[in-house]
Amino acid sequence: MSFPQAFVDPSSIAVVGATEDRAKWGYWLATGALVGAGRRQVWLVNRRAAQVLGRPCRPTVGDLPETPDLVVLCVPSEHVLPVVRDALAKGCRAFLGITAGLGADEDELAAMLNRAGARMIGPNSLGLFNAAANLRLAWGTFAPGSLAIVSQSGQLGSEIAALGARAGLGVSRFYSVGNQLDVGAADVLESLAADEHTTTVALYLESFADGARIVTALEALRRAGKHALVLTTGASEGSRRLARSHTGSMTSALDVVDAACRVAGALRVATPRELVDVARVLDAxxxxxxxxxxxxxxxxxxxxxxxxxxxxxxxxxxxxxxxxxxxxxxxxxxxxxxxxxxxxxxxxxxxxxxxxxxxxxxxxxxxxxxxxxxxxxxxxxxxxxxxxxxxxxxxxxxxxxxxxxxxxxxxxxxxxxxxxxxxxxxxxxxxxxxxxxxxxxxxxxxxxxxxxxxGRKPRPAPATERIAMAAPAPGYWAARTFLTALGIAMPEARRVTDAAGFAEACVSLRPPLVLKAGWIEHKSEHQAVRTGLGPDTAPAAFREMYERLGPGEYVVEEQDTRPGVVEMLIGARRDRDFGPTVAVGHGGVHTELWRDVSVELAPVDRQTATGMLDRLRSRRLLDGWRGQPAVDVEALIDAIVAVSEAIAVTTGVADIEVNPIRVGPEGALAVDALVVSRSAPEVEPEIEPEVAPEVSGVNGHRETTEKQEKSREHVH
The missing domain is CATH 3.40.50.261 (Succinyl-CoA synthetase domains)
Structure with a gap:
């Protein structure tokens, strides 16, 4: 549904819960509404008062002589549903919900609004303001200006406005979206693109549940000549806990938010002060x-x-x-x-x-x-x-x-x-x-x-047609098949199920060899991978693993022994808010230690993939470091693009990880991989250890700890 004009410049307003008590919301909303009484009809509603602020009051919305364009709710939570029901019966279709603490009543309220085709900002909103329309429905006052503020936290939005006022920067519009029961941040952002009084938009969100639409709205603002500044939480575990308790919704990882901002041409800032500093430069x-x-x-x-x-x-x-x-x-x-x-x-x-x-x-x-x-x-x-x-x-x-x-x-x-x-x-x-x-x-x-x-040009927006391609079957062999179909090179390998097949595979492959129990994702906890196997050690290794783990699909492959390689990681996953993402970083046994990862929304083109590599601290390793040869960066870029396209177009895939992909002077070779179906149960990522866990392995294949194996399912 479209964003109602009633939230921009209503023809009439009813303030339900109006009062003369300056300590209550009803006072600020009533006095603010009356400031615009020369532009629109204002009605005050209070069951217990015949008059407020020298104006007559009606006991209910149903008693008003006309249907108000916008109804403002500042009544106790137990009265919200009856008031909305009464207003809907009167024909009202736009509501501003200040009241918080509705609890389970929110579901019933949403259903009522939906059945009637009505819209609501809030509940738990701090209000709204439009300087050009003399619309003042919020606690406190705002100086007119060119900055529009859209905030999930009303008080933080007010802080931005106050900091701006001290610096001589005023507000064009203010929207506290609160719990976003109906109207969300994307709705408001879309409405601001055509606002001639707004030059810069400040957006504060604790969650990005409608992430793809928000990116589209931010792009529209950019095309309209407006700048968007994004403030959010999620850099620390503490801020994530706070966001859950305050809004009941998870925050998006900041690296993904940054990737979305690069696509939209927006800028993420870290504090309200930073936001205001940037906004006042843009105002000038x-x-x-x-x-x-x-x-x-x-x-x-x-x-x-x-x-x-x-x-x-x-x-x-x-x-x-x-x-x-x-x-x-x-x-x-x-x-x-x-x-x-x-x-x-x-x-x-x-x-x-x-x-x-x-x-x-x-x-x-x-x-x-x-x-x-x-x-x-x-x-x-x-x-x-x-x-x-x-x-x-x-x-x-x-x-x-x-x-x-x-x-x-x-x-x-x-x-x-x-x-x-x-x-x-x-x-x-x-x-x-x-x-x-x-x-x-x-x-x-x-x-x-x-x-x-x-001032930089936004990166090209990811755009590709999704296809209902099923994820590969579980297991390492299926993951290998999936990746090689994308054009990503992997070592020569054979799939075996018994000792005879293993012996035959050993004859056809070049040692040293690697043996893996292909159906086990977390191989280290089951000792399900062996490296460096030769003719003398391979038979005993297979016999011991088979006797311990039992029948299944084993994979034996040639071990990559090329000198001068750099181990990198390519990962892709579906972010629950923004959709497909791709990441590249320093890979191998030190992935968790260095935490050197660059993220973009997927898919990416070669130019964007190159930029991802250029942002890495480990980028110089690819060009040759301390006498090492430069490696085939173009082959790595090919693999990044291929993985990004795969996560974007295959609706059945939730996660893809290639770690490590060993990049040498003569090409890139993926030596381990994991592909997870969207139907697979999600696993909560574990907190990263403060130090690198012990690892063992040779020539690119490694035996990892349980924490490392589990973390490989979660690239971000």
Whole structure:
């Protein structure tokens, strides 16, 4: 169902539970609704009061003279169902549910709404706000602006709004979606794409139950010229426990959320402060075209710290050309540093106009994508009132610099300012010019680094037609067959069931050999794998394993003994929120120790697969490390793409893992694999050990501990 206009600009509102008690929700919702009484009809409903806030009250929604467009519920939980039933009978079809703690009544409420074709935001919502429509149905107040906030946690959404207000950033719309009984975050995001008053959307979610639709909605925002900033939980076991207790739903792993953001062109941030810092930069300017930053400071120490922080935030402070340095020397004392960072060396104190002159010269040079000014600017008039007028003149020039590129053909070079003053008149004037100003340089550079990431082109959206292809039968031999059909090379092998077949296989294969009990997934706990077998040791190894484990499907294969290989991991699984995903990382016996994994939504193309490898700490191993040869990266990329396509198109497969895939100079060879059907029971992932467990094995085949074997079912 579509997002009702009643949640955007209702023609009439009924506040059920209106009261004059300022400590109760009914007061804030009633007073907020009455602010817009000149735009729409507002009715107050209270069974026990004939009048509230000087306005007449009706005992029930059914007693209203007309059918309200939007009904706001702030009554005790035991009264919600009767009120909704009464309102539905009146013809109401849009509800804002503030009340929390409905418990089992939520199911009945959902059924009632569904039967009537009605929609609800909430329950357990903190309310909604639309500045353009003078719609104020929430606790507290909001300053109008360009930031839309969509939050599963109402209080955290309010914190974002409050932080924004302190920084001069206002709110266009606010939606606290609460328990998302009916209307979810995706519904609200879809409605914001056409909102002309919104330039940036802040999204806070603790769960992504409608993940694929949320990605589509975020993509639509990007196409509409709006930026989306995503805040979520899930980095620690503690945050996952909190999310369960607070919302009753699991959080999505952050690596998968990041992958979804890369597809959607959105940006995940870690804290409300980070979100607001990025949002106020975006409120003032478009993302820069690259990562080159000029640092201008009136202190060598502050400039040096800023340069170090820039590098840690993914920015580059390039050395200026001789031509630009010559131009800067003409403006600055001989002691000034002009290579980048630029140290004004007292020139600013001698003539405040130097701040603007240097910034203008650097911004027009074409050598940088952004300018960060750090230091005392903003404090001159505050500390010495006689300098306030001159400081304002400089700030007015800097304000014009920040606007260059918006209405002219000049290069767009955003200006950010770090001032040692947090609230001087000069800082306020910078904000009037929409120049982002920060009270710490790390906040300024952190915001710039994140905004720069938003300027990058989103990765291609995964799109492939799914087919109802069944998962392979259980067992290692079937997994081998599945992977080789994808074009992934595996060692030469034979399937055997008895000693005679094993002896025949040993004759046809090249030693050393590996013997596996193919039907056992967790082979180590049953000692179901033996490596390094030759003519003298193979018969006894098979006899001992057969006598201990009994009849079944055994696999004997040639052991990979190639020198100079790098062991990698390729895994794919169906994330319950976002769907098919693929991961690649450092594989083999140290997989759990290094935890070096890169994740994307599946399927991926070769370009995206290459980017996945480039994000790994272990990437340099593939190019040759300490005298080792470079390996066949193209063969590894082929395998990543193949596995990603397989998990995306085969609806019967839940998990695929290839670990390790041994990549050498002459190709890639998968030497162990697991494919799990969607019908197989899910196993909870175990907490990773703090240290690597003991392992044994030779030449790429290994005997792992029980924890390692179990963890291989869960790539993420």
């Amino acid at each position: 300017t478009a993302p820069p075209g690259g990562r080159r930053v000029a640092i201008i400071s009136d202190s060598g120490g502050q400039g040096g710290i800023a340069a170090d922080l820039a590098a840690s935030r993914g920015l580059r402070a390039p050395v200026f050309t001789d031509r630009l340095q010559t131009g800067l020397r003409a403006l600055l004392p001989a002691a000034a540093a002009v290579s980048n960072p630029v140290d004004l060396a007292g020139a600013g104190e001698a003539d405040l106009q130097v701040y603007a002159q240097v910034a203008e010269l650097v911004a027009a040079s074409g050598e940088v994508d952004a300018v960060v000014m750090s230091g005392y600017l903003g404090c001159y008039g505050e500390d010495s009132p006689s300098l306030e007028s001159a400081e304002f003149t400089v700030i007015d020039r800097l304000g014009n610099l920040g606007h260059l590129g918006r209405t002219t053909d000049a290069p767009h070079v955003p200006l950010l300012v770090h001032s040692m003053s947090a609230s001087s008149p000069a800082v306020a004037r910078l904000r009037e010019h929409r120049v982002p100003v920060f009270d710490t340089v790390d906040a300024a550079l952190g915001a710039l680094g994140r905004v720069t990431r938003l």
